[in-house]
Amino acid sequence: MSTQDQERVLSLITSTNKPYSLQQLQDFLAVHGLKKAAITKAVDALIEAGKVRAKDFGKTKIFIPDQSRLPILSKEELDAKATSNNALKQRLAQAREQAKVAEAEREALRQCLTLEQIQEQISHLQAQSQDLEEEVARLKGMQGTENPADREKISKEFVSKMEVWRKHRGIFRSIWSTMYESMEGKESDLFEEIGVDTDESVGADAKKLDNLFSTVRVSLNKEAKKRRL
Template identity: 40%
Template sequence: MAEAAVFSLIKTHNKPFGVQGLVDNLQTAGIKKAAVQKAVDALTDSGKITCKEFGKTKVYLPKQDGLEVLSKEDMEARKAEQKQLLETLQATHKAAKEAEAELRSWNNSMTVEEMRAKVQALTQQRDAQQAKLAGMRSGAKLVSADERRAAETAFRAAMEVWRKRRSVFRGIWDAISEGIEGKQSDLFEEIGVDTDEAAGVTYAELESRFLSAARGVKRPRSIKQ
């Protein structure tokens, strides 16, 4: 059984095999390494296969006797056919990938129910914005005095936390950065420090805007129609 399986494998693939390669390919048949070694020895002795030695390594090849020898023209024709088949295979793979991508996009698309819910949510958002805009045009007060004071208090608290943290960081950085070479911006980027400048904001600018807005509240003005 092992001898027939080994011979069939070598002949079918028509390429060199080592013993371990034969064992790996015959795992599903349950043929162990000792049986494979015994089979190749018997096949070599009977002349059904050829054994080539490369140092301590033995390679077993199928006999090439009786095989058809292609002419130069036939060989070129086979190469051209192989090239064409390869191009067809590549085109098929590309089409399959495109089809898979399209299928994934459809699977990720919203269902009809999800679309209806989205439309409803957007409609409600639009109505709320329109109502807010109408109130602004009519000159109505959209924010109560208590709400404004609460917002101002929260803003001042946030600004104070910002100021303290900037001060603490600056003190620590000045203490540890003495003697460090390189641009400060490059060092900040390397160690992951997010600066005000990188975020596109400055403490002074926000504070100035807040003070201007606070002064503006004392001088209410109507919104033009």
């Protein structure tokens, strides 16, 4: 056991003026290469010299500095330490908040799709959009000629496809929104670069489709209620 070991143990205990278990001392002093056996010998020597006191708490023994050997702080010094502690607490709270934000961003990025997966989603949505446009054109062409049964069947197919399209469209927008926050450049330029066709670029009127979807769904619900009466 060296005098340096004792000095390091004593410095840790007195500088913080708080109790430590043997395991805690080992954890904090591991950076100096101190092992459990060396720390135990150093603590025993410090206790024998009256520089450190030991107290038993159940099965755990803790070590505290001899308070009579510590300097008594003036009111000004105590106030200064209190101010310093408050500042450190604020910095700690800020660091924890920043860590929380960073972790949330990391998790969001982890869940983001790859560029290849996004392009697959885009192709899928484009195909669905084309199907819906064709469905709308077919409905317009059959106005006044379809019978009620055909009209209901077509309406249900339209509503079903619209629900799927709206769901996937929402998923894409949510994923893209998260990714776009960490990208540079205009959204339109990025869309063009990765091959995203927007509603405007393909001439699709999403608002009209949504309005038609709402109208058809309301109509189907009314017909269903009539049949139940």
